[in-house]
Amino acid sequence: MQVKTQQDEFQSYLKDASNIVGGYAEKVFIPENEKEIAEILAEANAKKIPVTISGARTGTVGGAIPFGGYVISMEKLNQVKEINKKDCFAVVQGGTILKDFQRLVESENLFYPPDPTEWSCQIGGNIATNASGARSFKYGATRRYVRALKVILPNGETLSLKRGKIFSEKGYIELQTDQGSIIRAKLPTYRQPNVRKNTTGYFSGDKVDAVDIFIGSEGTLGVIVEAELELLPKPEAFFSGIVFFKDERDLLDFVFEARELSFRSRAERNQNEIDATLLEYFDSQSLKFISQKFPETPQTVSSAIFFEQETTQDNEDLLLEKWNALLEKHNASLEISWFTTNEQDREKMRQFRHALPVAVNERIARYNQRKVGTDMAVPDENFLSFLRFYKIKLEESGIDYVIFGHIGDSHLHANLLPKNEEEAVKSRHLYGRFIAQAIMLGGTISAEHGIGKHKRKYLYVQFGERYLNEMVAMKKAFDPHGILGQGNLFDAKFLN
Numbered sequence: 001m002q003v004k005t006q007q008d009e010f011q012s013y014l015k016d017a018s019n020i021v022g023g024y025a026e027k028v029f030i031p032e033n034e035k036e037i038a039e040i041l042a043e044a045n046a047k048k049i050p051v052t053i054s055g056a057r058t059g060t061v062g063g064a065i066p067f068g069g070y071v072i073s074m075e076k077l078n079q080v081k082e083i084n085k086k087d088c089f090a091v092v093q094g095g096t097i098l099k100d101f102q103r104l105v106e107s108e109n110l111f112y113p114p115d116p117t118e119w120s121c122q123i124g125g126n127i128a129t130n131a132s133g134a135r136s137f138k139y140g141a142t143r144r145y146v147r148a149l150k151v152i153l154p155n156g157e158t159l160s161l162k163r164g165k166i167f168s169e170k171g172y173i174e175l176q177t178d179q180g181s182i183i184r185a186k187l188p189t190y191r192q193p194n195v196r197k198n199t200t201g202y203f204s205g206d207k208v209d210a211v212d213i214f215i216g217s218e219g220t221l222g223v224i225v226e227a228e229l230e231l232l233p234k235p236e237a238f239f240s241g242i243v244f245f246k247d248e249r250d251l252l253d254f255v256f257e258a259r260e261l262s263f264r265s266r267a268e269r270n271q272n273e274i275d276a277t278l279l280e281y282f283d284s285q286s287l288k289f290i291s292q293k294f295p296e297t298p299q300t301v302s303s304a305i306f307f308e309q310e311t312t313q314d315n316e317d318l319l320l321e322k323w324n325a326l327l328e329k330h331n332a333s334l335e336i337s338w339f340t341t342n343e344q345d346r347e348k349m350r351q352f353r354h355a356l357p358v359a360v361n362e363r364i365a366r367y368n369q370r371k372v373g374t375d376m377a378v379p380d381e382n383f384l385s386f387l388r389f390y391k392i393k394l395e396e397s398g399i400d401y402v403i404f405g406h407i408g409d410s411h412l413h414a415n416l417l418p419k420n421e422e423e424a425v426k427s428r429h430l431y432g433r434f435i436a437q438a439i440m441l442g443g444t445i446s447a448e449h450g451i452g453k454h455k456r457k458y459l460y461v462q463f464g465e466r467y468l469n470e471m472v473a474m475k476k477a478f479d480p481h482g483i484l485g486q487g488n489l490f491d492a493k494f495l496n
């Protein structure tokens with residue numbers, strides 16, 4: 001096992017996509033197997049040394065940034081151990097890179113839907129953040145695909161958990177480690193908000209599956225070393241479009257109708273009707289940013305939608321007609337929009353979508369600022385009111401911004417792009433207003449990126465002292481000395 005002890009050897013382990021600065025560590029371990037991970041943890045636990053689990057560090061909330069102690073990098077536990085074509089599942093190690101896994105799965109004519117836009121992330125990181133993305137509109141978040149987990153706890157013992165086997169009862173869950181120890185944990189009692197996507201705090205509910213406790217736990221309960229993941233048959237083909245609208249009202253009406261039609265087709269299992277896999281929104285500012293990388297992007301429009309639908313040879317023509325009719329009905333600018341049924345152009349459309357967060361991050365780095373980006377989702381019925389609130393406040397502020405993202409899931413990202421310290425302060429103030437508004441509308445402060453270190457003060461706003469204390473009580477059942485993922489989810493003071 002490689003152990004890095006010199007600061008200049010491990011600078012890249014002190015940063016992620018959050019731009020949080022000041023991370024530091026004593027040692028970075030790069031273990032090659034589970035036994036080594038168990039040993040590092042057991043030693044750290046005995047000495048009460050903090051441990052930060054490091055995936056690919058694409059997280060946007062600082063979850064993988066250490067502030068002291070040890071770092072365990074998962075990069076060498078990157079094997080796909082099994083792909084079972086007959087029963088449609090795979091067994092992978094926690095450090096497996098999503099992109100590599102998806103390629104392998106697709107070469108077997110299977111499909112792993114979770115797609116958090118940034119494909120260099122690791123499966124363990126995806127599970128720890130319950131990652132989702134554009135395609136979650138049809139296929140759901142990572143949670144839906146996790147059938148089993150192997151987790152190493154801070155004392156070095158292992159939990160091997162299969163979905164559907166152990167559930168919480170009367171608010172408690174009891175688990176036995178592979179070594180025979182019993183862990184009894186009281187689960188938090190808060191209700192999950194009525195939103196389509198949520199990764200805010202530990203999972204809760206009346207009958208919680210043991211596997212779900214670790215999904216979205218942000219490196220605070222144990223190290224995810226192995227997962228069994230459900231796979232789907234690979235769709236035959238996709239019809240994809242990037243469609244521009246002159247009037248945003250038309251775009252919104254189009255989205256609401258496409259969404260309703262999609263829900264209906266799924267309920268009726270009808271493959272010959274509109275059923276979008278994703279519905280992604282770009283405001284006019286987003287289109288300006290993307291045009292830096294894709295100069296052909298029209299600039300005289302108000303907004304755009306990226307959509308996709310699975311097709312087969314039999315229904316492709318019919319579905320193309322149906323989408324065309326829906327777009328015409330809602331006055332889309334069809335003559336300047338882009339459509340494709342081939343894989344190469346579809347990849348280009350995915351790059352178009354990816355170009356936006358990348359261009360935004362570059363712009364932020366140019367001004368040496370930190371991005372202030374929202375990740376809130378609200379119930380569908382409050383979406384329009386929340387979007388209006390965003391636009392009014394952002395326009396008033398005079399600060400550059402983009403609004404984009406997963407409109408099918410009533411989940412948009414507003415990114416404020418401050419140019420100087422004064423704008424940065426104003427941006428953070430506005431962010432607080434957005435958080436308050438999302439909570440007031442029954443929403444969540446984090447739909448997909450998680451809380452990490454970045455948003456823990458807002459978790460306090462959403463949950464309050466009582467629920468945070470309940471989360472801490474559950475954490476302590478798994479991690480009595482509070483060594484794992486320190487600073488993630490809650491402030492250290494809650495752990496004392």
Ligand SMILES: Cc1cc2nc3c(=O)[nH]c(=O)nc-3n(C[C@H](O)[C@H](O)[C@H](O)COP(=O)(O)OP(=O)(O)OC[C@H]3O[C@@H](n4cnc5c(N)ncnc54)[C@H](O)[C@@H]3O)c2cc1C
Nearest residue numbers: 055056057058059063116121122124125128131132219224
């Ligand atoms: C351009 C861009 C776009 C993005 N778009 C999306 C998006 O659409 N949707 C979305 O959900 N996310 C998105 N993200 C965020 C990011 O890609 C995800 O959060 C990803 O799941 C993190 O995986 P990672 O391996 O990089 O984890 P890291 O960033 O290394 O870690 C994230 C957290 O997980 C913990 N962790 C990592 N590995 C393990 C493990 N094996 N066991 C236990 N805990 C672990 C860490 O301690 C940390 O708390 C985006 C990021 C970028 C840069």
